[in-house]
Amino acid sequence: MNKLNYSIAAEVFNRFSDYVRGVVLAYDVKNGESPAELIEMLRAAEASARERLNLEKLAEHPRVASRRERETTGKRIGYGYF
Numbered sequence: 001m002n003k004l005n006y007s008i009a010a011e012v013f014n015r016f017s018d019y020v021r022g023v024v025l026a027y028d029v030k031n032g033e034s035p036a037e038l039i040e041m042l043r044a045a046e047a048s049a050r051e052r053l054n055l056e057k058l059a060e061h062p063r064v065a066s067r068r069e070r071e072t073t074g075k076r077i078g079y080g081y082f
Contacts, residue, residue, distance in 0.1 A: 018063075 004025070012019055034042075058064055 006023055008021065059068065
């Protein structure tokens with residue numbers, strides 16, 4: 001298996017101390033059909049999220065709002081918006 005390298009520039013953490021990132025690696029995963037019970041659980045979770053959340057609430061969330069502000073003002077680090 002090939003070695004994977006993943007890094008985030010220290011400048012990101014220096015400028016945005018609350019920056020959070022997650023990475024998931026999965027090996028030997030076989031994609032296929034999901035059991036009906038699992039699909040039902042997913043659909044129930046999706047319905048619950050739709051009932052509790054809406055675009056206005058999401059747009060006001062501090063992490064989303066600050067990200068959107070940086071995107072619209074063009075503040076950039078490296079290749080992406082942070």
